[in-house]
Amino acid sequence: MQLPKEHKPKLLILSPRFPFPLDKGDKLRLFHQIKRLSKAFKISLVALSDESVIDSSEKALEKYVHSMHILYQGSLRNPKAIIKSFLLNQAIQVSYYYHSSLQKKIDQIVEIESPDFMYVQLIRMASYTKNSKVPCFIDFMDAMSLNMERESNYHKGLIRWIYKREHKLLSKAEIEKSENFEGKSIISDQDKAYLQKLGVSNLHVIQNGVDLDYFNQNNLEDVQRKYDIVFVGNMGYLPNVEAAEYLVNTVAKRNWSVLIAGSRPHKRVKRLENENIVVSGWVPDIRTAYLSGAIMVAPIFSGAGQQNKVLEAMALSKVCISTTQVAKGIGAEHNKTIIVADTPNEFQNQIETLLENPNLADSIGKNARIFVEENFHWDLQVEKLKKALLSII
Numbered sequence: 001m002q003l004p005k006e007h008k009p010k011l012l013i014l015s016p017r018f019p020f021p022l023d024k025g026d027k028l029r030l031f032h033q034i035k036r037l038s039k040a041f042k043i044s045l046v047a048l049s050d051e052s053v054i055d056s057s058e059k060a061l062e063k064y065v066h067s068m069h070i071l072y073q074g075s076l077r078n079p080k081a082i083i084k085s086f087l088l089n090q091a092i093q094v095s096y097y098y099h100s101s102l103q104k105k106i107d108q109i110v111e112i113e114s115p116d117f118m119y120v121q122l123i124r125m126a127s128y129t130k131n132s133k134v135p136c137f138i139d140f141m142d143a144m145s146l147n148m149e150r151e152s153n154y155h156k157g158l159i160r161w162i163y164k165r166e167h168k169l170l171s172k173a174e175i176e177k178s179e180n181f182e183g184k185s186i187i188s189d190q191d192k193a194y195l196q197k198l199g200v201s202n203l204h205v206i207q208n209g210v211d212l213d214y215f216n217q218n219n220l221e222d223v224q225r226k227y228d229i230v231f232v233g234n235m236g237y238l239p240n241v242e243a244a245e246y247l248v249n250t251v252a253k254r255n256w257s258v259l260i261a262g263s264r265p266h267k268r269v270k271r272l273e274n275e276n277i278v279v280s281g282w283v284p285d286i287r288t289a290y291l292s293g294a295i296m297v298a299p300i301f302s303g304a305g306q307q308n309k310v311l312e313a314m315a316l317s318k319v320c321i322s323t324t325q326v327a328k329g330i331g332a333e334h335n336k337t338i339i340v341a342d343t344p345n346e347f348q349n350q351i352e353t354l355l356e357n358p359n360l361a362d363s364i365g366k367n368a369r370i371f372v373e374e375n376f377h378w379d380l381q382v383e384k385l386k387k388a389l390l391s392i393i
Helices: 025-037 055-062 079-088 098-114 123-129 143-152 156-176 189-198 238-251 286-291 308-316 322-330 345-358 358-375 379-392
Strands: 010-015 043-047 067-072 115-119 136-141 183-186 204-205 227-232 258-261 277-281 294-298 320-322
Touching: 010 025, 010 098, 010 123, 025 043, 025 055, 025 115, 025 136, 025 308, 025 379, 043 098, 043 294, 055 067, 055 189, 098 123, 098 277, 115 123, 123 156, 136 156, 143 156, 143 189, 156 189, 183 189, 183 294, 183 320, 183 379, 189 204, 204 379, 227 238, 227 286, 227 308, 238 258, 238 294, 258 286, 286 294, 286 308, 294 308, 294 345, 294 358, 308 320, 308 322, 308 358, 320 345, 345 358
Parallel strands: 010 043, 010 115, 043 067, 115 136, 136 183, 183 204, 227 258, 227 294, 258 277, 294 320
Antiparallel strands: none
């Protein structure tokens, strides 16, 4: 399909969540993609939401989209959502987001907007393209089935069985639904390798970026360092909850001060608070949380994809200690741009070394900033996405 140079292709985006505020990784990714893709495409956004979207959030997107459609759905906490997945023998992550009534609305929107092609975020929304007459591109983002497989290793009994079931059914969905898309993307090489083993082919690796102007230590020189260790993230997200518990209960020594910062802290995280452990909850400027600690420690063992929290800390020239899994996900080098630890003793030894050698911590932090500048600029990653999208039309 040959398009004249002056023509902006019409792109319709399907998202399982409204991409603002930027309090979750998928929302952060899509917002920055929309912001930059809007220069090349005329964008219509269709987003599901289980809660009211406030005016300020809508305004944050208005300047980048031609039209916006918010479709409301029930809460995942509703037991009916779980029952539905078992009745349909589908993964909860798939069945919860699909409703026949929403399918009709989306089909009507597609007919009205008449896009040249569609961009679908996550396997959750893949079913809505079944009636599509235009080329479709899916961003798996993470290998969600891999996430469930890893998560199952940290549980027992019924909970473990549920995660195993999700892994099996999501693997099936990732294989079957990928066949309906002319283009596909994933966030990291290791997630790509996993999906390729399942039989998903022709995957573009589109990593996340970092707002390098915003996450810049030079813009925040007045922030005081109050803590030895800081861990930042969405504290209602299970892998982060488990990481916080591991950090406090297994790694942190009594004489170390720790800040756990991030929105929606789970009750399990709140229970960790004591005289040396601060659970702040939501922070108006998350950069101040990163910079208030000497070291960013992220003991992430479950979850898939790419850890934005680690990249943001690195962009702020903060030395980070994380697992082999996280380092591989971003391609960071041990002892140069990141510190790798996988056991409690390794974490403790590395923390002690860095606390006793602040010059070493600063040196690795500076290398980390350069590494992020060279590899994780949003413009670079979205340019890859733009080319991949154009290839399907």
